[in-house]
Amino acid sequence: MSSRPTQWISLLLCMLALSFGALVYGDLPEQVATHFNLAGEADDWSDRLTAVLMMPAVMLLTWLLLWGLPKVSPTGWRVEPFAPIWNRVQVAILGFLLFIHVAVLGHALGWWGADMGRPVLVGVGLLLAFLGNYLGKTTRNFFLGIRTPWTLASDEVWRRTHRLGGWTMTMAGVGLVVMGLFGANEIVVAVVIGAAALVPVVYSFFAYRAIEGFKPPPGD
Numbered sequence: 001m002s003s004r005p006t007q008w009i010s011l012l013l014c015m016l017a018l019s020f021g022a023l024v025y026g027d028l029p030e031q032v033a034t035h036f037n038l039a040g041e042a043d044d045w046s047d048r049l050t051a052v053l054m055m056p057a058v059m060l061l062t063w064l065l066l067w068g069l070p071k072v073s074p075t076g077w078r079v080e081p082f083a084p085i086w087n088r089v090q091v092a093i094l095g096f097l098l099f100i101h102v103a104v105l106g107h108a109l110g111w112w113g114a115d116m117g118r119p120v121l122v123g124v125g126l127l128l129a130f131l132g133n134y135l136g137k138t139t140r141n142f143f144l145g146i147r148t149p150w151t152l153a154s155d156e157v158w159r160r161t162h163r164l165g166g167w168t169m170t171m172a173g174v175g176l177v178v179m180g181l182f183g184a185n186e187i188v189v190a191v192v193i194g195a196a197a198l199v200p201v202v203y204s205f206f207a208y209r210a211i212e213g214f215k216p217p218p219g220d
Helices: 003-027 048-072 080-108 117-135 149-153 155-182 186-211
Strands: 031-036 042-047
Touching: 003 048, 003 080, 031 048, 031 080, 042 048, 048 080, 080 117, 117 155, 149 155, 149 186, 155 186
Parallel strands: none
Antiparallel strands: 031 042
């Protein structure tokens, strides 16, 4: 996917978010739940105009950020080697935000009942599974990936860590989708996400020690 189609698709997703909000605006209650706790229960509300406009604004800012970051990447750390993956990630993140926008307004319309946890878990799971599929194909950069001191210091450590991280992220994503569809305890959800994030980080340390070693500075 080249950059131009990516930007057109990104614009389309932002417009879809705005259009959906306009379509359902008249059916929304005056106060819309826009924040939920870990149990999927509403704990903060906004007026319906704010609820309709907030996520499209977030999507627009996210789009501009993801479009602009590659242009300010320092030499030697640029994203051009995996530009097609960066483009897909941009579309995936904006698609996820659109999904959350529809889920929040759908909750206000009574589509999901009182529990927002399940649709959110499905959305997060799909995003993680998608990102995990491409994580191992990235190269060292400052914006996307598992950026530990050891992955940033070694191409080989980056490659091995992200190959493992891709598997853990994908498996966690599939697990979250299943839990979103059939229900799950919040502790189990936290353990799955925590393990998917922590295992590659710990692995990067041991991979660096095995590949590069911790040599003392010259003169010591």
